[in-house]
Amino acid sequence: MSTGFDRAGGDGLRRGERALVVLPDRSSETNSRTTEARLDEAAGLAEAISLDVVERMSFRIRQPRPATLFGKGQVEEIAARAEAVEAKVVVVDAALTPVQQKNLEDGTKAKVIDRTGLILEIFGERAATAEGRLQVELAHLDYQAGRLVRSWTHLERQRGGFGFLGGPGETQIEADRRLIRDRMARIRKELEQVKRTRALHRDRRKRAPWPVIALVGYTNAGKSTLFNRLTRATVLAEDLLFATLDPTMREIQLPGFDKAILSDTVGFVSNLPTELVAAFRATLEEVASADLILHVRDIHHPDSDAQKADVEQVLADLGLGEGEDGPPRLEVWNKVDLIEGEERAAVENEADRREDVITLSALTGEGEDRLAARVADLLREGAAVHHLRLSAGEGGKLAWLHSRGEVLDSRNEGDEMFVVVRLSPENWQRWQGL
Known part of the structure; x- marks a missing residue:
């Protein structure tokens, strides 16, 4: 699959380019995650598009600067560190305005990409279906419309990333706002048709004699690993953020059922770029029509509770909040194989006290039979x-x-x-x- 940095040219980048990750820690924000965990996630996003993260920094931002976000001294410190570690890319884990992005590039003498651009690049690389590519391209055009980046060669591409980090088109084609608007209008028409087709497919599935179970969860929680174990499939399951983008559906066996359908969905993430909200909504329409939702959690992760809150917020935005008229939900506490001793006992005891939780290891298979039996019971509940x-x-x-x-x-x-x-x-x- 072609991406924006398989090629060199202009100020384009290659896979493996050295990157410095910078976190603006705004004291006015309420965030239950630790600074270290947020840096880990930002680095994971950068590594998901094959950047080589060689250094990570965080700065307390009391009053964001309109021109650069960071203070003058902080920009100088970032520039000095980028030069010292020979980083060609500075990843800022925040949404930057076009002016801030340009001024930071001038101040650091490096290519700057913000959280929105980073996630868009990942989605551009991972989208496998026609709908996924259209959604990501629409989001990218919306993002770039205000940036006047002179790189629109992706308009002719059929697959892959969208070259947010530069490419040969960077110095060839001047940004054309009318071209963007026209292209966005065409994409919206195509997406409407795709949406109608998906609705027809869902209607047919509703008439089919098999229940549908949807996996949801924070990115990298282990959904695809569990999907592969339950379906004996080989869906991409890597230790990467957003390893799965497009919904995947496979047949599984459950006690007392002829068969059932399991759907793997895109991983959720905190501070999802507004440009991608529509793409998430379209992808997660499958969840709303499911018979049961399995919320897969990485119970070993230090920010598991905060990740759960992010997932529940997105589900609530889709009208699938707790207690609302939606499918029943079961929490799957994954990766218990990584927990030992008293901590493991405490997790198991808490899960045993709750009817809406089950523990397992998607990697080792521990708890797989208990999960299948519980899912079958829930599907029969209220019969x-x-x-x-x-x-x-x-x-x-x-x-x-x-x-x-x-x-x-x-x-x-x-x-x-x-x-x-x-x-x-x-x-x-x-x-x-x-």
Whole structure:
């Protein structure tokens, strides 16, 4: 897949370029994460697009400077450190205005990329479906519209990243606002068509005789590893932020069910760029139509609680907050294999006291059977017994009832079948729509 830094040219960059990560720590902000954890995440984002993070710094920002965000002395310190470690890229873990970005580049004599540009570059590299690429390109155009960066060669590209860090087009093509607006309008039309198609697919799945389970969670929580274990698939599962972008659906086996469908989704992240909110919403539409949501948490991570809060906020924004009219939810406390001794015992005891939590290790498989049994129980929860009458020719509907519910009794009387079946409220609603 082609990306913005496979090539050199102009001030373009190569994979492995040395980078300095800088965190502006604003005292006015309330953030439950530690400075070290926030630096770790910023470095992880940079490494996700193959930058070589050689140094990390944080600065307390009491009064953000409109021109540079950082104070004059801080900019000089960043520049000196970048020169000392030979960093060609300065990654600022915050959203920068176009003016701030340009002034920081002038002050540090390095290429500067902010958190928004970094995440957009990752999404540009990872988007695998037509919809994903369109969403990311639209977000990128929205981001770059105010920056007048002279690099629009990505408008002709079909795949890959979008060269936010420069490329051969940087000195070839002057930014054209009209081109951007026209392209954005075309993308929005294409996305509307894609959205209609996805809605049709979801409607067909609702009529299908299998429940859908959606995995959600903070990026790098282990969703794809769990997905691969449960489905015996080989979806990309790396120790990288945003290893999965586009939704992936596979068949799984559950106790008492003919089969079920498991959906892996994009990882959530704190301070998601506003330009990508729409892309997240489109990707997560699959979650809203699921029968059950599995919230996968890295319970070993020091900021697990803060990550949970970020995920729940996005779900609430989608109208899937706790207690709202949405799918039931189960927390999956992953990576327990990394916890030992008293801490492990405390985690297990807390999970045992809660009905909405289960512990496991997606890497080793510990707890996999317990998870499958709990998911099956939840899918059957609230089920009611229904007495149905079918014609003898409706064998397909009988098969649907066997695979989606629990058939307690069935008998033939002439040209009719009488069936007693236990169905969940969701499946009863689906049955009525068949």
